Amino acid sequence: MNLLKTFALSLALAPLTLAAQERYMTRTGHVDFHSSTPIEDIHADNDKVTSVWDATSGAIEFSLLIKAFTFEKALMQEHFNENYMESNKFPKATFKGTLKGVAADQLAKGGSYQVTVEGTINIHGVDQPIKTTGTITVDGKGGIRAESKFQVKPEDHGIKIPGAVRKNIAETMDLNVRMDYTKMP
């Protein structure tokens, strides 16, 4: 009976310990976007992106504050928040999905892995499915960097761009994501 007890106990604890060992997080991830037109280039950076990645299950989540994007021009930043993103109404953008292409046990050794990420991105309160590719780079000293590039159309997220500035703002934004993960205790 003692054996059964130990078995049941270890079964109960196993998922907890496993999961605790293979989760990675950051609060200082980087996301930038770029809009390029012949008239104007617009660029904004956000260095306060939060993300958690569970390497065991592949589940990955991102969250960022719209107001934390910084622009080269103060007025652009004000208009971005006020007129386009309505950041008082929709303060955050989020992503929830799964990352495939690297196994938890591969992260112990250095190397670069091509991965795919698939899930739902929520911007301006509107969900859109998204699928993209990325790279996970492990430097062997425990440093794990995840990088990805993809595109988002403001129109798909209910963000209206008036005719007067149509030529200044691109139809698709180029996004760059760069996360330096640390292992969660």
Add this chain to the structure above:
Amino acid sequence: MRFIPLLLVAALCATHSHAQEDLLGLLGEEESGPEYTNAAFKTTRVINGHSLENTAAGVLDFRIGHRFGPVNGGGREAYGLDGATVRLGFDYGVNDRLMVGIGRSGYQKTIDGFVKYKLVRQCDAGCKAPITLAVVAASSMTTLASDQVPWYNPSRTDYFSHRLSYAWTVIVGRKFNETLSLQLNPGVVHRNLVAAADSPNDVFHVSGAGRVKLTKRLTFNAEYFNVLPDGLDEGFKQSLSVGFDIETGGHVFQLHFSNSAGMFDRAFITESTGDWGKTFSNPSDGAGVHFGFNISRVFTLHEPKRPKG
């Protein structure tokens, strides 16, 4: 041994919850720094007077103001468009709290300058201030020829100091929601020399202004300067202005009607000649309101410090 099945159930539950977990929830709530309310007004002026907004740090704001003649001048005067007084000005945001500006008005050939400082900034998160509190110190200098100043008197020496006036304003305001922002902006105008012996050198006023946001790019603004009794000289009126702010990319166009033609404190607070009651009167009965506009165009001279990505 009754608890063995219980443990097995616990094991299953643990696996189950693991799969459905809210990963970000594991990190708990994030500490965010103070987040200040922005865009209570589209620009740093409501119409003539200062709003509670500052020019952003490192930004130069080139402002062009026009006030046309009285609208009741009639068709021959193109409803005032034939005669205009102009102010050209440059404002600069030194940092997030401090801005400075200079301007030159056609009205009495006046140069004016000001310093505006935000003591308290209204906060959305991370701090508690429910209002914005700012102070503005301004002065003006008339550069008319000695025999053309309104107080011209051949028997009096024309000291330089006669040409100066000062204005101090306190702005207490709040952006109540996306639509409504209101402010009180009491203050005092000091005139070094006044036209008559019984005119006060110090003119106190308790004034207010507000805006209603109609669409993302259009607001309705109004401001009223209420000079306390006995402050106004004979023939001058309290200043009332109403208008719209129209925002395009880098410009804000402010179109308005005002009974003031001057665009610096002494001029619009103590020397407004138009009368709202005469808006539709015959021109010989006196001036009504003026149509006018301000154009604000910003240039980023110094980029804010930001992450490089």
